[in-house]
Amino acid sequence: xxxxxxxxxxxxxxxxxxxxxxxxxxxxxxxxxxxxxxxxxxxxxxxxxxxxxxxxxxxxxxxxxxxxxxxxxxxxxxxxxxxxxxxxxxxxxxxxxxxxxxxxxxxxxxxxxxxxxxxxxxxxxxxxxxxxxxxxxxxxxxxxxxxxxxxxxxxxxxxxxxxxxxxxxxxxxxxxxxxxxxxxxxxxxxxxxxxxx
Numbered sequence: 001x002x003x004x005x006x007x008x009x010x011x012x013x014x015x016x017x018x019x020x021x022x023x024x025x026x027x028x029x030x031x032x033x034x035x036x037x038x039x040x041x042x043x044x045x046x047x048x049x050x051x052x053x054x055x056x057x058x059x060x061x062x063x064x065x066x067x068x069x070x071x072x073x074x075x076x077x078x079x080x081x082x083x084x085x086x087x088x089x090x091x092x093x094x095x096x097x098x099x100x101x102x103x104x105x106x107x108x109x110x111x112x113x114x115x116x117x118x119x120x121x122x123x124x125x126x127x128x129x130x131x132x133x134x135x136x137x138x139x140x141x142x143x144x145x146x147x148x149x150x151x152x153x154x155x156x157x158x159x160x161x162x163x164x165x166x167x168x169x170x171x172x173x174x175x176x177x178x179x180x181x182x183x184x185x186x187x188x189x190x191x192x193x194x195x196x197x
Contacts, residue, residue, distance in 0.1 A: 013081065013082075013083070016078055016081055017081060017083045017084065019077075020071070020074040020075070020077065020078065020081060020084055021071075021074070023070075023073075023074045023077070024067065024070040024071045024073075024074045025070075027070040027073060027074070028060070028061050028066050028067055028070045029061065031060050031061070031066055031070070032052065032059070032060045032061040032066075033052075036051070036052075037050050037051050037052045037054070037057060037060065038050070040058075040060065040113060041108065041110055041111040041112065041113060042098070042102065042108065042111050042113070042114065043057070043058065045106060045108050045111075056160050058156070058157040058158065059156045059157055062151045062156040062157045063151070063157045063158075064091075064094070064144065064147055064148065064151075065094075065095060065098075065113055065114060065117075066113065068088065068091040068095060068117040069112075069113045069114075069116055069117055071084060071087065071088050071117070072088060072091075072116050072117040072119075072120040073116070075088060075120050075124075076120075079123075079124075079127075079128055080128065080131060081131070082131040082132070082133070082136075083136075085124050085128055085131045085132060086131070086132055086133060086136035086140060086184075087136070087140050088117065088120060088121060088124065089121055089124055089125070089132060089180075089184075090137075090140050090141070090144060090177050090180065091117045091118070091121060092117075092118055092121035092122075092125075092180070093173050093176045093177055093180060094169075094173050095114045095117050095118050095121075096118050096121075098111075098114045099111070099114050099115055099118050102114070125183075129184070132183075132184040133184055134181045134182065134184045134185045136181075136184075137177065137178065137180075137181035137184075140177075141174065141177045141178060141181070144173070144177065145170060145173075145174060148166075148170050148173075149170070152166055
């Protein structure tokens, strides 16, 4: 066991969560202010080289993809945090769809922003499924929906997309998020449902 994991084991889960979210925030700020916008592979591929603040460019700090990426890096430091795992796992829907589109339509294979969280999600489902619970969907799904609409209407990100297409995409994500949550029913939740039926 690494010294870092040993240190984390001695900490309260709330403290660990604060540390991981703080790291995620700092990394997202770095991508907004220190790392060039051209390091966003999908944007560069679709729209060419742009700078932060150019007309039509997403404000990186407000994109859900950036936060999922940063959180997936924070996950590497401590992998048993149910709060982080249950938020991160829902990125597999939108980012997985983007990665499939990139691989099979655009032939873009190096978009680390979208690929990294998908790989982490697969690891969470494969190795850390016991940390996942359907009850977190009650918080994560509405948060994701509110986030997407808020940044769209405030013109912080995604606003180049047609409104109807944007709404359609969010509806698809929502249905798939809710469907995904049923993979994470705990034994206790299953027993309660079978008792009530």
